[in-house]
Amino acid sequence: MATKPAPALKLDNVxxxxxxxxxxxxxxxxxxxxxxxxxxxxxxxxxxxxxxRAVAGLxxxxxxxxENHGKGDIGLVFQEPTLLAxxxxxxxxxxPLKFAKLSSAEIxxxxxxxxxxxxxxxxxxxxxxxxxxxMKMRVSLARALAGRPQTLLxxxxxxxxxxxxxxxxxxxxxxxxxxxxPTIIFVTHSVTEAAYLAQNVLVMNKNGDIAQEIxxxxxxxxxxxxxxxxxxxxxxxxxEALGHHAAAYL
Amino acid sequence: MRYFLPLxxxxxxxxxxxxxxxxxxxxxxxxxPPSAIxxxxxxxxxxxxxxSLVTLRITGFAFFWAMVSGLGLAVLFTRARAVxxxxxxxVVTLQVTPVVxxxxxxxxxxxxxxxxxxxxxxxxxxxxxxxxxxxxxGLRSIDGQLHDLMTLxxxxxxxxxxxxxxxxxxxxxxxxxxxxxGLALIxxxxxxFVAGSGASTGLAWRIIEAGNRxxxxxxxxALFLLSVLGIGIFYLLSFVEWLALRRxxxxxxx
Ligand SMILES: Nc1ncnc2c1ncn2[C@@H]1O[C@H](COP(=O)(O)OP(=O)(O)OP(=O)(O)O)[C@@H](O)[C@H]1O
Ligand SMILES: [Mg+2]
Numbered sequence: 001m002a003t004k005p006a007p008a009l010k011l012d013n014v015x016x017x018x019x020x021x022x023x024x025x026x027x028x029x030x031x032x033x034x035x036x037x038x039x040x041x042x043x044x045x046x047x048x049x050x051x052x053r054a055v056a057g058l059x060x061x062x063x064x065x066x067e068n069h070g071k072g073d074i075g076l077v078f079q080e081p082t083l084l085a086x087x088x089x090x091x092x093x094x095x096p097l098k099f100a101k102l103s104s105a106e107i108x109x110x111x112x113x114x115x116x117x118x119x120x121x122x123x124x125x126x127x128x129x130x131x132x133x134x135m136k137m138r139v140s141l142a143r144a145l146a147g148r149p150q151t152l153l154x155x156x157x158x159x160x161x162x163x164x165x166x167x168x169x170x171x172x173x174x175x176x177x178x179x180x181x182p183t184i185i186f187v188t189h190s191v192t193e194a195a196y197l198a199q200n201v202l203v204m205n206k207n208g209d210i211a212q213e214i215x216x217x218x219x220x221x222x223x224x225x226x227x228x229x230x231x232x233x234x235x236x237x238x239x240e241a242l243g244h245h246a247a248a249y250l
Numbered sequence: 251m252r253y254f255l256p257l258x259x260x261x262x263x264x265x266x267x268x269x270x271x272x273x274x275x276x277x278x279x280x281x282x283p284p285s286a287i288x289x290x291x292x293x294x295x296x297x298x299x300x301x302s303l304v305t306l307r308i309t310g311f312a313f314f315w316a317m318v319s320g321l322g323l324a325v326l327f328t329r330a331r332a333v334x335x336x337x338x339x340x341v342v343t344l345q346v347t348p349v350v351x352x353x354x355x356x357x358x359x360x361x362x363x364x365x366x367x368x369x370x371x372x373x374x375x376x377x378x379x380x381x382x383x384x385x386x387x388g389l390r391s392i393d394g395q396l397h398d399l400m401t402l403x404x405x406x407x408x409x410x411x412x413x414x415x416x417x418x419x420x421x422x423x424x425x426x427x428x429x430x431x432g433l434a435l436i437x438x439x440x441x442x443f444v445a446g447s448g449a450s451t452g453l454a455w456r457i458i459e460a461g462n463r464x465x466x467x468x469x470x471x472a473l474f475l476l477s478v479l480g481i482g483i484f485y486l487l488s489f490v491e492w493l494a495l496r497r498x499x500x501x502x503x504x
Contacts, residue, residue, distance in 0.1 A: 076398075080395065085499070
């Protein structure tokens with residue numbers, strides 16, 4: 001029997017309370033394996049963004065422990081595009097690399113590559129205010145990718161995009177994951193996107209806890225996965241866990 | 251039209267003024283006609299320019315220190331709540347105390363040998379609060395996620411200040427600067443009034459002196475230069491604002 005990979009990220013009985021006393025996460029425990037791709041779904045306000053922010057170390061746990069064994073940086077794509085309005089697209093993506101004291105040649109190649117990946121290479125010198133909402137989101141994504149983080153946290157990164165761009169970026173993201181094997185936690189409201197991308201889908205409930213963990217089927221045929229029955233069954237299972245009718249996907 | 255219309259109004263007013271003073275035979279030590287003011291300006295030109303430079307220097311130093319201290323304190327206030335709690339009441343006290351009332355004290359403390367330093371301090375007291383309060387406001391309204399981004403990118407304190415806080419708060423800081431520069435000029439004038447003749451050699455002193463000698467036309471000429479200074483300072487800072495913000499800020503949407 002193969003030994004289980006060590007968890008890169010371990011949440012043990014974590015409770016997160018905000019300043020106003022509201023408890024967004026309650027006694028949540030989960031281990032994320034190193035190099036795994038996990039999707040996080042759940043009703044609006046259930047604490048998905050809170051979970052990502054806690055894992056990123058931006059929110060202290062009021063109880064329980066969060067262990068991150070991944071070496072290197074954490075990349076986080078916020079739910080809203082979070083750009084510096086006075087810096088160009090290029091300079092926004094480059095800033096964390098600059099803080100990390102990378103050489104300028106290295107910075108240039110990484111930024112250019114990341115912008116190509118999100119399809120914004122031709123807008124490198126534009127200011128954020130001249131971009132659409134979806135383009136700004138893609139810049140945020142490029143910035144996180146350029147850091148080549150060991151842990152990549154994405155908060156509904158593609159929610160503002162048209163379906164075709166989204167499919168393409170889904171594929172790009174899976175490609176990056178397969179190549180560099182970061183531990184990914186991907187928040188989405190889309191059942192199909194969760195089923196398409198992840199190895200594991202965590203369904204959260206309104207009380208800020210994980211209600212169910214659904215393992216996605218192994219992909220036999222990566223090309224036509226969206227047409228495979230296994231994919232539709234996975235969608236149905238996620239949908240049912242969310243409390244919807246599963247029939248729509250079967 | 252933008253320059254033409256105000257110009258017509260100005261000429262009409264001056265013409266009416268000139269005419270009315272002659273028509274009603276108002277003595278020139280009560281209200282001199284514009285032509286006499288112009289003549290006084292030309293006659294005393296060198297002296298008045300020297301005086302303007304003195305006032306401008308006091309204003310400039312006061313404004314500079316207002317910016318440095320206001321911005322510095324604002325950064326301290328927003329970084330450490332304890333600092334704000336400790337100092338805020340005193341800052342407010344300084345702000346609400348009429349500066350004319352404490353100006354003589356400052357003159358005594360700093361000494362009449364250093365009158366110009368004392369005047370700079372007086373003008374600084376008048377000028378510094380708008381920079382502080384606008385900067386604090388600007389720093390406070392920075393999006394928390396941008397701060398989170400800096401934390402995640404492992405920015406140190408200086409990098410956070412330079413790459414996020416100063417640029418993000420710049421619109422508010424410059425608004426404070428514009429108010430503060432105008433107040434620094436007012437503060438300089440007040441300081442000169444308090445310091446009195448002999449001690450100061452600026453425009454305000456020229457106004458007092460000319461008043462004492464009943465040279466009302468010279469008084470008006472000095473007053474005119476004071477307005478020019480004020481307007482110049484305002485437009486200079488508006489220009490700086492335009493330079494700094496036009497590329498990215500909403501208020502300069504093209
Ligand atoms: N700064 C805050 N202070 C107090 N309560 C907060 C704060 N941020 C979020 N909350 C509360 O925590 C809960 C979880 O918020 P969170 O943003 O994590 O939800 P979410 O699952 O990401 O929702 P969505 O899908 O709409 O993005 C919500 O009920 C929200 O009201
Ligand atoms: Mg959210």
